[in-house]
Amino acid sequence: MLSNLSYSINAVLPIFLLVVVGAVLNKWDKVNASFTEIADWLVFKVGLPIMLFLEVAKSRISDGLDFRLIVFLVISVTCCFLLVSVLAALLMRDRTKRGAFVQGMCRSNFAILGVPLAENMFGTAGTQAIAIVMPFVILMFNTYSVILLSVFSNSAAHKLDKKAVRGILKNIVTNPLIIGVLLGLPFMLFEIPLGTALNKTLQYLSNLTTPLALISLGANFRMESLRGRLGYAVTAAAGKTILLPVLTVTAAALIGLRGPSLGVVLICFGAPTAVSSYIMSKKMDNDHELSAQILLLTTMMCIVTIFIGIFILKTLGLI
Numbered sequence: 001m002l003s004n005l006s007y008s009i010n011a012v013l014p015i016f017l018l019v020v021v022g023a024v025l026n027k028w029d030k031v032n033a034s035f036t037e038i039a040d041w042l043v044f045k046v047g048l049p050i051m052l053f054l055e056v057a058k059s060r061i062s063d064g065l066d067f068r069l070i071v072f073l074v075i076s077v078t079c080c081f082l083l084v085s086v087l088a089a090l091l092m093r094d095r096t097k098r099g100a101f102v103q104g105m106c107r108s109n110f111a112i113l114g115v116p117l118a119e120n121m122f123g124t125a126g127t128q129a130i131a132i133v134m135p136f137v138i139l140m141f142n143t144y145s146v147i148l149l150s151v152f153s154n155s156a157a158h159k160l161d162k163k164a165v166r167g168i169l170k171n172i173v174t175n176p177l178i179i180g181v182l183l184g185l186p187f188m189l190f191e192i193p194l195g196t197a198l199n200k201t202l203q204y205l206s207n208l209t210t211p212l213a214l215i216s217l218g219a220n221f222r223m224e225s226l227r228g229r230l231g232y233a234v235t236a237a238a239g240k241t242i243l244l245p246v247l248t249v250t251a252a253a254l255i256g257l258r259g260p261s262l263g264v265v266l267i268c269f270g271a272p273t274a275v276s277s278y279i280m281s282k283k284m285d286n287d288h289e290l291s292a293q294i295l296l297l298t299t300m301m302c303i304v305t306i307f308i309g310i311f312i313l314k315t316l317g318l319i
Helices: 002-027 033-057 067-091 095-106 110-122 124-151 162-174 176-189 196-206 209-220 230-254 259-270 275-283 288-315
Strands: none
Touching: 002 209, 002 288, 033 124, 033 176, 033 196, 033 209, 033 275, 067 095, 067 124, 067 230, 067 259, 095 124, 095 230, 095 275, 095 288, 110 124, 110 259, 124 162, 124 176, 124 259, 124 275, 162 176, 209 275, 209 288, 230 259, 230 288, 259 288, 275 288
């Protein structure tokens, strides 16, 4: 129990501390708006796409496929986005907050935290299980997020005409994160190795992603941004770290998923909101400050909720 608690804290706390570093550097006037603008561009256009490409390209189908897990994740992720989107559209007046709210509640930090969490829980079996499903989950997270952020964008038309639909499709096709996943698929399917020099170069660029994104997030953080957003942020964070994990893990257990497969479901829905959600909200003219609040709250809350989830599943003998 203490080992799992320690790992959960060590996996999530560095993310929060990097945000604090960004806030402190901004307070000391060491970073400014120009820095964060460049950092956000590098993360969204370079770092994250390369990181996702490497995760997918290095996965191997020969490691084994759990088709029930893949089907369950495709259905459950789709249902979560759909249901939360409908509720947001009905209950939230400000359209720019809707996309940030739904994305913050439904999209997890699967790419960055998924692999280390799975490896800690199940060793090699966990790494293989999460690597195989990662292309499907990442593709869904990013596709659904692009659609929502386009529909609820401050510059989007309220009526979805042909022009608006074409714009959404263009955003999906040209989204750097989706491109990164798609480019990695041939390497995974045909088990094409990456040369040492290329692999190291891409890995260096990939390693920039998390520090830059979180420092930029901290530098942009303003306490006054909580005004008019705190209720939405708390609701989304509670849904992300408590409600959705409970519902999806329970459903997965009822259909017979066990061991690493059930652990992957917990990680997929229980991990904190994806760091890239803040960047995408900012780049696509949504309420990125609300995205920042949800990201910070889920990061803090999941230190406790992931530990509780692991403890309960182990006590019940399900993992």
